[in-house]
Amino acid sequence: MEAIRQAFFEECDELLDQLEEGLLALQDGAGDGDTIGAVFRAVHSIKGGAGAFALDVLTDYAHAFENVLDQVRSGTLALDQDVVMVLLRAADVLADVARATARDEVPDAGAIAAAKAELSSLDPNGGAASAPPAAEPVFAPLALDGLDDLPDLPDPEGAPDDDGPTPALPTGAVRDWTIDFEPLPGLLTSGNEPLYFFRSLAVLGELRVSCDTTGLPGLDRLDPSDLMLRWRVHLIPTAFDLTRTEIENVFDFAEGLCHLKIVEGTPARDDTLPEPIANPAIDPTTSAPPPPSVPSPDPTAAPRPESAGAVQLGPLPQAAVVPLPPAAGTSARPVAKKPGTGVNPSEMRAKPQSTSVRVDLQRVDDLVNLVGEIVIAQAMLSQIASEPARHQELVGTLDSLNQLTLEVQDSVMAIRALPVKPLFQRMSRIVREAAQMTSKDVRLTTSGEDTQIDKTVIELLADPLTHMIRNAVDHGLEEPKTRKAAGKAATGTITLSAAQRSDRVLVEIADDGAGIDRAKVLAKAREKGLIEADTNPEPAEIDRLLFLPGFSTSDQVSELSGRGVGMDVVNRAIQDLSGTIAIQSDPGRGTKLTVSLPLTLAILDGMIVSCRGERYVLPLASIVETQILEGSKIEGVAGGGQVVLMQDHMVPMFDLGLLLGRPYVGVVEEERTVLLIEPGDGAPFALVVDGIESQRQVVVKGLGESVGRIPGVSAATILGDGQVALILDGVGLQMLARRSHAKPERLAS
């Protein structure tokens, strides 16, 4: 049971993600009817699952949420930005409630009440009931003039309460059934869930379910444990010989907990419909369900069973129709069958979706190859082990087996790379909350969500990112008034983007706020004694002061971010990930934080070059071209630099060995191997190496803290012969070149 419950919460998380994703799409105006449907179904499925586990608080809240979404879906409630915001906040609360429930904690009742109040404020009907779905227009007009007095009417004609076949139906034809199901108080608390009855019924045939919500009290008087809905189910059985007992068996567990009335035949008023649903003449094996536009039987149009007297029908009963196709695999006539009004059977059945990881096929192939090699190595070991004289070989083979095992480990680790999308999605919530707390209008735009980072890095990035986003909203963006006065849009924009730059992932958090108030920062830093009073740092240096421990410029410590630990903690967290953080601020235009993270566990396509007896790996992505150049093609420019013409441009040329502090040994060859490097965001340059060895994928190994950051080197790898090779980084080499003003290599005289 616990395992199933666990599975439910896992599914719940996915549904919550889908919900937020859908709502965000709607916010961006990218959503359509399908998106709304998906959003609705997500909440609906959560509610259904929660009900099954008797998680009352969750069920209750999801229900209130679902009601509003239903109205959005039906078009009763127009979907403008304000509504989407309310829905997003409601989704946040739903996530909180679900997660608290998963941890067996008591959800925050205050937050739930507030969210419910906000939801019901959207509801044109005051949250009392679902509105008539506009998508089924035929349905409403059919409704129920003068039905106020009908509840106590006797059974409809043509639906005799016996087991005998209806005379009008030819033998062998499928006979329809009409099932009136009215739960009594206590059905839910006894562990029953109406949804499961419908699922069981769906196994028997195609369902047309209409729900009578008139019994629902206002939201304020709603008791979630008391089911006030009534359903009429029109069942078109798959098997023509379906008996009443089989239908009754479905409700076995609810005996005494509901009023059940099962009558053979279509609902009473079918004969008044333009196109009866179950035309007896239709061959059951080919008859398709009528298209959605065909009116469905109206539950409330038919008189209620005797028991209905207990519930007074209102003057305008409301209902919703959800056709349920029979469950796949059990259907005797599935061929011509199409699902009903866009409700997908699998979605209705709320089958848990399997979590999956997208893996580059190449990585899988690598793994398969490695496993193959391991099998061979193992076979060799067994062979050698049986011959005592070959001890030396044994050791060697063991070593290669070790190596292979490690490679497999690395390959498996590489599979752990995940897109940053879920992380970014979580940030949209942070922005919403921060915006609400600071009463600012903030829009979050994201890009590069498909960029992949190791799962662990993603997890550890969440906290610092949250800090930075909150800071951007709280300190970066101005009040709407100030913004308007400055000629900006009242709504501030925070841009969150991710991109891979050769062997690093850059995550940028930019706001279009006022930028860093450097005078204030400087004054604060002096006041706190963080810098000497008489120093006059450069603007960039002032910006870096924000990362000093204990620095906070906010005059008042705000609830949101101003605890004076923010950026310091962020900086350390990023450093712990072997990352760096850069800050760039433009007064009046905004601030941009750039977090550069290493792909510690990634595999890199690299070119192995040799230089002064060492081998280095250059990321293939940064190499534009390789050439063998005559020394005469290299031009010296005044001031001591060297340039070379590559791809129609004169580019500066540097010698790799000199950049890395390894001077020439012996005579310089007349012909030089030159690579045209285009680093991530720098200008292209030519790099002279001694030779190119090969091109292959390498497993990126972090150099570790012991070695620290080496200019021009991003990581290391282990080559096939077990030797370590350094992975060079184009941007770093360029910086190295600039910093050293690397002497032009002197041509051999």
Added chain:
Amino acid sequence: MNASAAAAIDSVPAPSAAGNADIQGRVEYLTFLTHGKRFAAPITEVREIRNWSNPTSLPHAQSHLLGVVNLRGTVLPVVDLAMRLGMGPTEPAPRNVFVVVEVDDRPVGLLVEAVADIVAPGPDDHQPLPESSAEVSDLIAGLILADEGMIQVLQLSALQPTRHEMGDAAKTRVEEAN
């Protein structure tokens, strides 16, 4: 190793790697030779001893940082202990090994001339380091008096090539290159 850490190690039963009944309750040290002098590291800090393999040199690194080697798939920085202690480079010899020590969860290999043996000095055999103006003394945690003479116990945490040093080294090197 500082005093408190040494005390902490004192309280745990020493491993019986030396197979000596005498050593119960005492800290064992691995001793090794560098430039003919004897040095020691607490055996609990020693992860393994590796044969010499040619290190991949790191650009702009300090001269004692020989580079990195492959330690079963991880990249291990290796330091020439003699260079680090200001005694000039270790002479290549067949018995040269890397003593892999782990400090603050960061492994580092120390190139030594040869491994000597394992000692378990009694409480009386420990001597504090005499006051000295030499910078190198930061690298020595204390002295052990043994039959063969003095053994210097390394302050392993000070041997870590740190980020800071690296940056400085790189800068110096680049400036030198100009």
